[in-house]
Amino acid sequence: MIERTPILNLATHAILIFGLILILVPIWLAFVGATLTLQEVNSAPIELWPGDQLFNNLREAWVLSDFGQKFVNTLIVSVGVVLGKITLACITAFALVFFNFRGRMLIFWMIFITLMLPLAVRIVPTYAVAANALSPFQAILDVAELSWLIDRLSGIEVDLQWNLLNSYTGLIRPMPPRPAGKKGRSRHVSFADGRGDWHGPGDWPGLVGRRGQAISKWGAAPGRGGRKSRAQITGAALCGVRDGCASDQGVWGSEEWWTTIRSAPASSLTKVQVLSTVVTVPSLLVRLTLPIVEAEVPSMKIAAFATSHPVQPFRAKPVSLAKAGSPPTK
């Protein structure tokens, strides 16, 4: 600004460099670990400078975990989540901010509360819903005896079915319900990387693969898709949640399956190495492109949009709409 503050400037640089080091040390160590051999990474004084094994490790990790397909899965799921989330959040926030109707605050809080219960604790019932996304409506119809009524009146048996399992839609749909917020307080406006759910982007593809294979092995339960037994649902949730399920684990719950599960290797430092490489390196590459993207769509501005500070463009909208001739009121 206007004054000269050489000492404070020096202190500012010192604080920022110190903070940057604190922030980057874990990422750097994961990166260094990815460039070393197994012996080196397990040796006692930690190595601080990268070795020459990066590409070997990357290749091995890529092949071992079939990351090509998984990245494609991740891409599809995250693009779907981002688009769904932003679209829904935008139109909901628009309705909440610019329309005056009864129950505005009630709806705001109904959406806000969805933040409070993590997906982890409702994963099993969510799986049941994914097996038949229309099951809530079926249940309501059943309870209200409407399905019986429709059956008697028209002779049509109501049996609502919409199976989302083994599909990208099934993975994407449960994600968008995020608070849009009356002041545009969407948490995921500027970036979306699967944060907010305890599985990172790296884990989702595994979910597709494992869940898909596991479920296809069980064979479809006869009758209503939504009425799978609890055991099957549990198994799927387990396979999705834990790394325990190998790809060819046999029939779920059988002796063979348990043997596979029990003999699954425990997490070792090699796995640490491989996983951290594969997760951090691409994300760093993505981040490196940030300055370029930022020049086009300043992410800082998007984040500012989401804070509760006065946001001029948003508020200016209805005025310009009114001027353009569309009547704001009936």
Added chain:
Amino acid sequence: MRRAYFKMSWIAAALLAPQLLVIFVFFYWPSAQALYWAFTLEQPWGGGNTWVGLENFRRILSDPLYWNSVRVSVIYALATTVLAMGMALTLAMFVDRQLAGYRAFRIGLIWPYAVAAPAVGLAFQFVFNPGAGIFSFINTVSPGLWNPARYPSHAVTSIVIAGAWKQIAYSFIFFLAALQSIPRSLTEAAAMDGAPPLRRMIDLQLPLLTPTVFFLIVINITDSFTDSFGIVDTLTGGGPFRSTELMVYKIYTDGFRGFDYSGAAAQSIILMLLVMALTFVQFRYVERRVHYT
């Protein structure tokens, strides 16, 4: 400050319908089922359930292990929130001075946001490993001085640091965005009145940041109560001696490892009520001190 409102409520209903439909099917319905399970005893492999009323809650609330997990969760939530927001605020304020090279800092400081929670835990293995990590230099002073696999307090420190590290970037982005949206003319006027940079930070920028601070407190506390699974699972696995068994992690181990669905459902109901109560208290009492514009 009145805003222009539209009054066509059927359009509002049409705009709200998709979101409400999605949260009904994928949030409220499963949550209601979890709530139902909390009042029944579920058989782990299917085959029906028995209505037991409040028995699950009684069992959980009289379990000292559960209260232990509540205690650890509260410590974890408070410590990570204070640590992460303090660091994020300091760094954002200094980055906002826009000295040479501040763009590099800005990009570097939001990198942790790109790292998934399980990977955070794994990366911090390299830091906290008592044999070979960065912290092992403490053990050169006196062997066994640092060992998160053995001492509960060390393990809690580890997950707090890792959790705070993960949340810094998010708070940093919001603080910086809020700082940048403070009108330049205000800062300039203060500077011409003779307020040095540090004085401007404390007396001008900080008060103007209160809405962001409030928003981030709500989000950070909620997040550290509900979103701690990945770090705990990869870093400590709940140990040693259950000292890092946070509420979410206990729900997971009881439900999916112990096959006690009813107990886990009851716990998740309690967790949800706790987080809702905390948020309510914050909106009721803290927001009063917040001035929007």
